[in-house]
Amino acid sequence: MSEDNQSITENSEGLATIAASSVMSSEASNGTFRGRTSWVWQHMPGPPETIYLVNGMIHWRCKHCESQYKLAGGTAAISRHLMLKHGLEDTNQKAKVKEQVVQTSIQAAMELARQNQQKRRRQQPDIYEPEYFDSTVFESLLIQWIACDSVPFSMVESSHFRALLIYLNSAVFSVLPSSSNTLTTWTKQHYNLQRISIQEELSVITQKINFSIDLWTGSSNKAYIGLIAHYFDINRIYKSLTLALREIIGPYTGENQAKYVVEIMLEFDLLKRVGYWMMDNATNNDTLLKSLAISTLII
Numbered sequence: 001m002s003e004d005n006q007s008i009t010e011n012s013e014g015l016a017t018i019a020a021s022s023v024m025s026s027e028a029s030n031g032t033f034r035g036r037t038s039w040v041w042q043h044m045p046g047p048p049e050t051i052y053l054v055n056g057m058i059h060w061r062c063k064h065c066e067s068q069y070k071l072a073g074g075t076a077a078i079s080r081h082l083m084l085k086h087g088l089e090d091t092n093q094k095a096k097v098k099e100q101v102v103q104t105s106i107q108a109a110m111e112l113a114r115q116n117q118q119k120r121r122r123q124q125p126d127i128y129e130p131e132y133f134d135s136t137v138f139e140s141l142l143i144q145w146i147a148c149d150s151v152p153f154s155m156v157e158s159s160h161f162r163a164l165l166i167y168l169n170s171a172v173f174s175v176l177p178s179s180s181n182t183l184t185t186w187t188k189q190h191y192n193l194q195r196i197s198i199q200e201e202l203s204v205i206t207q208k209i210n211f212s213i214d215l216w217t218g219s220s221n222k223a224y225i226g227l228i229a230h231y232f233d234i235n236r237i238y239k240s241l242t243l244a245l246r247e248i249i250g251p252y253t254g255e256n257q258a259k260y261v262v263e264i265m266l267e268f269d270l271l272k273r274v275g276y277w278m279m280d281n282a283t284n285n286d287t288l289l290k291s292l293a294i295s296t297l298i299i
């Protein structure tokens with residue numbers, strides 16, 4: 001879009017409006033006009049077709065503050081400005097990412113079900129059961145939701161929750177546990193299955209693996225230690241995985257904590273593959289690191 005285009009009239013503020021027809025002709029003639037599909041245009045004053053000119057150059061102007069950006073550089077810097085200065089983000093993009101997570105979760109549950117077919121519980125013939133309902137996939141998705149969203153196990157005992165699920169698919173009736181104890185068992189089984197696939201994934205990583213350690217105190221005053229592995233997978237994608245979260249029995253000393261960390265690392269065969277450690281600067285973490293260093297040499 002050239003500044004001398006007849007259809008643009010610049011006012012004292014540099015704001016101008018362009019008619020839809022001239023957008024079309026300009027686009028056709030020089031191919032420089034880019035359709036204003038980006039979300040950033042919703043955050044400029046005036047209608048979306050408004051052209052804001054500074055010394056003849058098309059700019060984007062923020063409607064929330066005084067900032068303005070030359071458009072020639074694309075909209076990435078503008079998105080960053082809206083996010084950092086105003087906490088705004090592209091809701092469409094966010095919805096797309098969310099949808100991808102849903103797809104990935106279902107695919108992962110189906111993959112887990114496929115790997116675990118021998119574990120499949122007895123299937124009672126059920127005249128209501130539609131063919132597409134796979135009880136193993138359902139179990140996996142249920143556990144994922146309970147674990148990832150901190151949902152209490154007792155949720156499965158709620159008659160309102162049961163009614164909702166059974167309304168969505170009556171086949172759920174024959175597989176939905178009626179007691180929270182069953183969920184405890186399912187969660188442990190799923191942890192063990194996931195652990196095997198994580199062990200397999202880590203076994204093919206050739207680089208060193210970095211770790212972070214953190215401590216939590218639960219509502220019942222129990223202390224927990226978590227070990228998180230950070231690495232790039234074989235597709236060079238950054239991964240951050242919680243390997244275990246164990247209750248600490250005994251004193252909170254570095255030596256005692258090291259015992260749990262070594263135990264987890266042995267389970268995953270990682271003791272000799274450490275890159276860096278990251279933890280906060282509490283004094284017992286110094287002792288923890290010293291104990292870990294000794295264990296790495298001994299084992």
Ligand SMILES: [Zn+2]
Nearest residue numbers: 062064065067
């Ligand atoms: Zn702004």
